[in-house]
Amino acid sequence: MAPAHPPIPTLDDVARAANVSTATVSRCLNDKSKVSRETRERVMRAVDALGYTPNFNARAMAARRTHTIGAIIPTMENAIFARGLQAFQETLHAEGYTLLVSSSAYQPDLEAEQIRTLVARGADGLLLIGAERGQQIYDYLTRRAIPTVLAWTSSFDHGFASVGFDNCAAMRSLADQVQAMGHRRIAVISGILAGNDRAEGRLRGIRESLRAHGTDPDSVPVIETGYEIENGADAFETHMKRAPRPTVVMCGNDVLAAGALSRARAMGLRVPEDVSITGFDDIELAGLLYPRLTTVHVPHRQMGRVAAQELLETIAGRKPRAARELAVSITMRESLKAI
Amino acid sequence: MAPAHPPIPTLDDVARAANVSTATVSRCLNDKSKVSRETRERVMRAVDALGYTPNFNARAMAARRTHTIGAIIPTMENAIFARGLQAFQETLHAEGYTLLVSSSAYQPDLEAEQIRTLVARGADGLLLIGAERGQQIYDYLTRRAIPTVLAWTSSFDHGFASVGFDNCAAMRSLADQVQAMGHRRIAVISGILAGNDRAEGRLRGIRESLRAHGTDPDSVPVIETGYEIENGADAFETHMKRAPRPTVVMCGNDVLAAGALSRARAMGLRVPEDVSITGFDDIELAGLLYPRLTTVHVPHRQMGRVAAQELLETIAGRKPRAARELAVSITMRESLKAI
Numbered sequence: 001m002a003p004a005h006p007p008i009p010t011l012d013d014v015a016r017a018a019n020v021s022t023a024t025v026s027r028c029l030n031d032k033s034k035v036s037r038e039t040r041e042r043v044m045r046a047v048d049a050l051g052y053t054p055n056f057n058a059r060a061m062a063a064r065r066t067h068t069i070g071a072i073i074p075t076m077e078n079a080i081f082a083r084g085l086q087a088f089q090e091t092l093h094a095e096g097y098t099l100l101v102s103s104s105a106y107q108p109d110l111e112a113e114q115i116r117t118l119v120a121r122g123a124d125g126l127l128l129i130g131a132e133r134g135q136q137i138y139d140y141l142t143r144r145a146i147p148t149v150l151a152w153t154s155s156f157d158h159g160f161a162s163v164g165f166d167n168c169a170a171m172r173s174l175a176d177q178v179q180a181m182g183h184r185r186i187a188v189i190s191g192i193l194a195g196n197d198r199a200e201g202r203l204r205g206i207r208e209s210l211r212a213h214g215t216d217p218d219s220v221p222v223i224e225t226g227y228e229i230e231n232g233a234d235a236f237e238t239h240m241k242r243a244p245r246p247t248v249v250m251c252g253n254d255v256l257a258a259g260a261l262s263r264a265r266a267m268g269l270r271v272p273e274d275v276s277i278t279g280f281d282d283i284e285l286a287g288l289l290y291p292r293l294t295t296v297h298v299p300h301r302q303m304g305r306v307a308a309q310e311l312l313e314t315i316a317g318r319k320p321r322a323a324r325e326l327a328v329s330i331t332m333r334e335s336l337k338a339i
Numbered sequence: 340m341a342p343a344h345p346p347i348p349t350l351d352d353v354a355r356a357a358n359v360s361t362a363t364v365s366r367c368l369n370d371k372s373k374v375s376r377e378t379r380e381r382v383m384r385a386v387d388a389l390g391y392t393p394n395f396n397a398r399a400m401a402a403r404r405t406h407t408i409g410a411i412i413p414t415m416e417n418a419i420f421a422r423g424l425q426a427f428q429e430t431l432h433a434e435g436y437t438l439l440v441s442s443s444a445y446q447p448d449l450e451a452e453q454i455r456t457l458v459a460r461g462a463d464g465l466l467l468i469g470a471e472r473g474q475q476i477y478d479y480l481t482r483r484a485i486p487t488v489l490a491w492t493s494s495f496d497h498g499f500a501s502v503g504f505d506n507c508a509a510m511r512s513l514a515d516q517v518q519a520m521g522h523r524r525i526a527v528i529s530g531i532l533a534g535n536d537r538a539e540g541r542l543r544g545i546r547e548s549l550r551a552h553g554t555d556p557d558s559v560p561v562i563e564t565g566y567e568i569e570n571g572a573d574a575f576e577t578h579m580k581r582a583p584r585p586t587v588v589m590c591g592n593d594v595l596a597a598g599a600l601s602r603a604r605a606m607g608l609r610v611p612e613d614v615s616i617t618g619f620d621d622i623e624l625a626g627l628l629y630p631r632l633t634t635v636h637v638p639h640r641q642m643g644r645v646a647a648q649e650l651l652e653t654i655a656g657r658k659p660r661a662a663r664e665l666a667v668s669i670t671m672r673e674s675l676k677a678i
Binding site for chain 2: 258
C-alpha cells in the first residue's frame with residue numbers, strides 16, 4: 001500500500017542529496033561556523049529542495065516553543081517602522097512573548113539570511129515587511145512551517161497572512177487631492193523600486209491619478225533614490241532646477257519630504273508659497289517640521305497591534321490566513337496649498 | 340590534593356539545589372514553556388547562585404558560536420539609538436555576524452528578561468545601553484561569561500567594557516555656554532532619572548555648571564518626565580507659565596526639545612526671540628526642525644562602530660576590558676541666542 005502522504009525527508013536523505021555525512025548536515029543546521037561556506041550552501045540547498053525539517057512532528061514543534069518572535073524591518077535608522085513595531089512588541093509582550101528585531105538595510109539577500117538566523121535561533125514566528133521577495137524564501141517558510149505575517153502590505157499573493165493597506169490607492173487619493181488643488185506641474189521623488197512593493201505601489205498610484213486627470217504619466221519627472229534625508233534633499237534640488245519649475249514635489253515618504261523641506265529652506269524657497277511638498281506615512285516627524293507636512297496617514301499602531309494578533313493566532317493554529325486591509329487617510333497640513 | 344579551581348557546578352548540583360529532577364532543570368534552560376513559572380524561577384535562582392553554565396568548557400563554547408549578537412535598547416520609537424545601532428550592525432555584519440535587537444521600553448525588569456532570552460537564543464555577545472542596572476544582572480552575565488559591551492556610557496564601575504561619553508561633562512559645557520550667553524532664568528526638562536544614568540549625568544552637569552556660575556541649583560525648576568514628544572511639549576508649557584518666565588529651556592534630549600519647540604509654536608512663542616531651547620544627542624531631527632536645534636553632538640556612528648569592535652575583540656578573548664570615552668561637542672544652531 002502506498003503511503004497516504006509523501007515520505008517525510010530524513011537527515012539521511014539530505015546527506016545523500018548533498019553528498020556529505022549526516023554529521024555535516026547536522027553541523028550546518030546547528031553550528032554554521034564549523035562548516036565551509038560552500039558546503040553549507042550545498043547542504044542548505046538540499047534541505048530546501050527536500051523540505052527537510054529537523055522536527056517534523058507538530059506536537060514536538062509546539063513543545064519547542066521559545067516564546068520568541070522575530071521581526072525583520074528594512075531599516076532602524078529612521079522612524080518609519082518604529083511606531084508600528086513598538087505596538088507590535090507591546091501586544092506580544094502582553095502575551096508573554098519577547099520580540100527580536102533585525103534590520104535588512106533594504107537588502108533582500110540580507111533579509112533572507114536574517115530569516116534563517118531567526119528560525120535557527122528558535123523564533124516561534126516572524127513579521128516581515130512588504131510582500132516582494134524571492135519565491136524561495138516563501139517556499140522555505142512554508143516547508144519549515146514558520147508562522148509568518150507580512151505587514152505594510154495587504155497582498156495575499158503568496159498565501160501568507162498580511163496586515164497593511166493599499167499603497168497604490170492611498171497615494172492615488174493624495175495625487176487626486178493635489179490635482180484638485182490646481183497643481184499641474186508635479187515632480188515625484190520615489191524610494192528605490194526594486195524589491196520594494198510599497199514604493200512601487202505609491203508611484204503607480206500617482207501615475208494612475210495623473211492618467212485619470214488627463215496627464216501623460218511619462219511627462220512627469222520621477223527621481224528614484226535611497227531613503228535618506230540627504231537623498232530627498234538632493235532629488236528636490238534637481239527637480240527645482242527644471243524649467244518650468246514644479247509647483248509641487250510629491251515624495252514617497254516623510255523622510256524624503258523632510259529632506260526636500262530642509263533643502264527648500266537652504267535654497268531660499270518658501271514652502272508652500274514657492275513650492276508645495278507632500279509626504280507619506282505620517283510619522284511623528286511630519287507634524288514637527290515647519291511647515292508641517294501634508295501626508296498620507298498610516299495607522300502604524302493599529303497595524304502593529306493587528307499584526308501581533310494575527311501572528312499569535314497563526315502560531316496557535318486557530319485561524320486561516322488572510323489579508324487584512326486597514327484604512328488610511330490624508331492628513332492635510334501647511335506644506336501643500338492650492339494654486 | 341585540593342583542586343586548583345573551585346569545582347565546576349553540574350546539572351546535578353542545580354537539580355539538588357532547586358529540589359527538582361535534572362530533566363526539569365534541562366527543560367528550564369531549553370524550553371521554558373513546559374515548566375511552571377514558579378518552578379522555573381526556583382531553578383533559575385539555583386542556576387544563578389551556583390554559576391552553572393551548560394557548556395563550561397571554553398572550547399565547547401567557542402564551537403557553539405552562533406554569530407548572532409544581541410542588543411537591548413531602551414526604545415525603538417524615536418531615533419535616539421537608531422544611528423548608533425545601524426553603525427553597530429554594519430560593523431558586525433562585515434564580520435559575518437547578525438544583530439538581533441530588543442527594546443526594553445526603559446523598564447529594567449524587561450531588560451533583564453530580554454538579556455536572558457537573548458542568551459537562551461544563543462547570542463555570542465550583548466550590547467547594553469548605559470551602566471545603571473541591578474547587580475544581579477551583572478553577576479549573571481559574569482557567571483555565564485557572556486561577552487558584553489555597554490554603550491552610551493563610559494562607566495567602568497561594573498568591570499564591563501564600555502564605549503560612550505561623559506554625559507555630565509557634556510551637558511555641563513552646554514550649560515556653561517548658555518550662561519556665557521547671558522541666560523540666568525534657566526528651566527530644565529529631564530528624562531526620568533531612575534535607572535537612567537544618562538539622564539542623571541546630564542542633570543548633574545547642569546547643576547554643576549549653575550553652581551560654578553554662582554547660582555543655587557535648587558532654585559532652578561526641573562521637570563522630570565517620559566521621553567515622548569508630548570512629554571516635552573507639556574513640560575515646556577508648564578515652565579513657560581512660571582513668573583518670571585525662563586529665558587531658556589534646557590532639555591535632556593532632542594526629542595523632548597522637539598516637543599518643546601512644537602508647543603512654543605502652538606503657544607505663539609517665537610524661538611529664540613521669546614525663549615531659547617536646547618537639546619542633547621544631535622539626532623537627525625535636530626537639524627530638520629525650525630529653528631534648528633542647538634544641542635550636544637554625540638558621535639553616534641563612531642560609538643556604534645567602536646562598540647562593535649570592542650564586542651568582537653571581547654568575544655575573541657583578545658582584549659582586556661576597558662572604558663572608551665569619545666569626545667562630544669556642542670552644535671550651535673538657531674534655537675539658542677544670547678540675551
